[in-house]
Amino acid sequence: MAAPGPALCLFDVDGTLTAPRQKITKEMDDFLQKLRQKIKIGVVGGSDFEKVQEQLGTDENIRQKFVADLRKEFAGKGLTFSIGGQISFDVFPDGWDKRYCLRHVENDGFKTIYFFGDKTMPGGNDHEIFTDPRTVGYTVTAPEDTRRVCEELF
Secondary structure, X not given: OOOOOOEEEEEOHHHHOEOOOOXXXXXXXXXXXXXXXXXXXOOOOOOOXXXXXXXXXXXXXXXXXXXXXXXXXXXXXXXXXXXXXXXXXXXXXXXXXXXXXXXXXXXXXXXXXXXXXXXXXXXXXXXXHHHOOOOEEEEOXXXXXXXXXXXXXX
């Protein structure tokens, strides 16, 4: 049952509200190449989603190890690293995780702020906003799952 008063829904768009992206941008490929040169860790490259997914396989530990190595290498540099979408990892300035958006809406009179995301586990890029006391978080895995939860709520 939805809470009384106005509510706001925030969605992790790729994978939970829309189909995942199919391409790695040139900027991301350039960034990955620079990281590879800097820290000498193998990076799966290329712009074809299926090719990258095939190279990574289903071993989630590859990204977890890579993110752990990045955190170690760039410790104290003001960067946060987390597991991203299906094959990605996220890099952003400290404090700029998905909770950053809350500062822009938390005083707008919403009774409830719902968040829907897929990487809500510790280390995932949705974890901080999912567990933030200002939100009611839902773990969803596909657009259909998101729709089902929304229909139950509203």
